[in-house]
Amino acid sequence: MKINCNNSGIVTKLRFKKSLFLIILFMYHSSFLMATVRYVKQDAVGNNNGNSWFDAYTDLQDAIDVSVINDTIWVAAGTYLPKDAPDGTISTGVLDRNNAFHLHTNMKIYGGFSGTETLLSERDWTSNLTLLSGDFANNDVVTGGGAELSFMGNDENAYHVIITADLTPDALLDGFTISGGNANDLQDGYITYVFKRLYKYDGGGMYNAYSSPTITNLTFTSNSVYNTGGGMYNSPSSSPVIMNSTFISNSADFGGGAMLNSYSNSTSIVNSTFISNSAVVGGAVLNFSSSSRFIANSSFNSNYAHLNGGAIYHTPNSNLTIINSTFVSNLANSQGGGIFLSHSSIQSIINSIFILNSADSGGGIFNRNSPTIFNATFASNSANSGGAIYNEFYAHPKIYNSIFWSNFQSGSANFQGSDILNSNNSLPTVEHCITQENSIYSTGTGIINNQEPKFEDAANLNFKLKCTSPAINQGTLSGAPKEDIRAFDRAGNPDIGAYEFGESEPLIIERNIENGMNPKYVGMPSISTEWPILNTNNSIFKARNFILLKSGFSVAPTNGEATVFRAEIGNGGCP
Structure with a gap:
């Protein structure tokens, strides 16, 4: 393109467009850099505006409601009950069974804080239990597991503990325990959230409606449903990514005690554990058709199906x-x-x-x-x-x-x-x-x-x-x-x-091989030592890649007592 530099009008327009582009680009990136952190702590006594731990919100839903895309919420240890119904559904009060934590905007919500941290890396979610509970009366009694799993005292519980809609994998829920959902109502049928119907007999712990959040470090326990997805229900076109999470003692009267994956979704489960869940079909997981599911590095233990698929039923x-x-x-x-x-x-x-x-x-x-x-x-x-x-x-x-x-x-x-x-x-x-x-x-x-x-x-x-x-x-x-x-x-x-x-980790020997130990180290990728083999030993080192004998290593028989040392490089087999 050739520009006449004497034509000041053209040059001015080009400069204006370039400046406008840079301003828009700056504003776009700033929206990510300026994402707000909001704080939730159930016993905070400050202004409860979410600006600090002292001024934290005491209700998680309050923080969710004021957050915008890419905001982050930090939640301190404690038990949090849903106090409001999803938008589009009328709540009669804080004990209404329609109440559920609900979000449809991509944000990152972290539990597991003590309430003093200034860095996310300081969080210890395993020690600081952050419970999202549907048990309004705090009177649930859950006994047994698998075939013996039993629930009592949960008739007043929320139908769903948490509901999401229209989320992408950019949305994150991390570091919570979700418990006490009881989706057992067939009479009223459904509740409404962002123009979607969510059925009151599915998804006791978590209900994802056309929603694909990232789920990390969560525990789903003691949730129950009349139909499907005791711990989690993933509706059509929902493809959550579930990592490092545990589903334990959840129940469905029909299918998917821990999880139901409905039509046309591609749920991924990685590094997760399913223990003692129960259903009629798919004691842990029920997968419906027209979808692709991926499960890796996960374990299914002691799950129960009254009919088919003790751990997984795949349609x-x-x-x-x-x-x-x-x-x-x-x-x-x-x-x-x-x-x-x-x-x-x-x-x-x-x-x-x-x-x-x-x-x-x-x-x-x-x-x-x-x-x-x-x-x-x-x-x-x-x-x-x-x-x-x-x-x-x-x-x-x-x-x-x-x-x-x-x-x-x-x-x-x-x-x-x-x-x-x-x-x-x-x-x-x-x-x-x-x-x-x-x-x-x-x-x-x-x-x-x-x-x-x-x-x-x-x-x-x-x-x-x-x-x-x-x-x-x-x-x-x-x-x-x-x-x-x-x-x-x-x-x-x-x-x-x-x-x-063989072993997957290298062996580093950090002490003497004492008299008469006669070690046989076999199958390691490598062996290294700087310590001596003492008298009357028959020692064998066999590694796949290398054996490193550092300064300080020696084979040291005395007084005529024989010591044998053999080193081999190779795959498999006995030395």
Whole structure:
């Protein structure tokens, strides 16, 4: 572009436009830099305007109502009850069951402060319990867990403890316990918030309506519903990201004791724990169709389904990926003690462990689909049909690099079907696996049949491999995950099972190896020491990458007493 510098009008216009652009750009960035921090403390005695801990609001909703996009709210330890109903719903007072904490503007809300902090990094949310409670009378009695979970005294509780609408992942809720929601009303049907209907029989703890907030460091406990999503209900088009959170002792009379993921959403669950939740289907999680769900580094323990899916019930036409997760002691009275997988969807289960789960059919997994299962460990699951996995209705799962050991069908570990049982024209692919005595899959590509996998300590749920395990280096490399359940590199041919042999952390020896200790350090990525090996030792160091013997290290026999020291670099196996 050529500009005539003598034309002052054109130059002036260009300068004006440039200046205007810079002003707008400055204002845009300033809106982020000037985001307000508001304070909430239930016993604050100042002006209660939220400007400091002394002048903090005493009610969380007051802080939410005056906050704008990107504002931050800090909440001190204490118990906070919802005192107002969502906009669009009339509240009759502070004890109205329609009351709920509610927000539809992206902001960041942090609990877990003592009430003196000046930096977010000073917060200790594990010590400073910040409870959002729907228990107006403070009289809930919750007993048992899983199949024995029972609620009393919660008839007056709020239907929902917290409601969100129209949020994006920029919204954050971090460091709270959410408890005492009881969504059990079928007569009035729903409440209204920002032109959305929220049903009073779903989402006792948290109800996300077309909303996808980031949920971090939260505990959902002792919430209940008549229908679905005891701890959390995610409506259609809601895709929250849930990290480092715990769901314990939540209940649904129909599905998803801890969580319901409705149609057309893509919920992600990472580093989270589900314990002792209960429902008719999906004791912990119920996933509806037309969606994709991702679960990683999470654990499901002692959840219960009166019918199907002790931990997870996954409905047709939706995708599911499970990575590096554990399913322990979940129970379904009918199908799928750990997981119930329905048909016509893409499902992957990688580096995961199924232990002590039970059902009538499919102690670990009841499967009507064709998932890919890579490097899983199935041990001590039980069912009347299919101790570890039951496949039916043209199911064609592909199972690689997995261990099946000590699973029980009708009380026996050596029946055909104690590990995998098929019906109705199901035809799995099972390769490079350890299978049980009399297994349907006693032969085949890479099959190791009826050889104990030699776990380190199965009785105490330690399913790492001993150096003598036949699983070491016997998996197929094609398609295998590059890391194990601990994010530990799988080198060369992978081992069979969720764990690669060896330790994930380097070993640093920080003291003498005393007389007669005879240590055998095997499977570490590296070993380093600057301390001596004393007399009468037979010492073996074996590491995958390197052994570093620093100044101060010595092998020092005296008086003719023999000491042997051996160092090796290598993968797997015993020294």
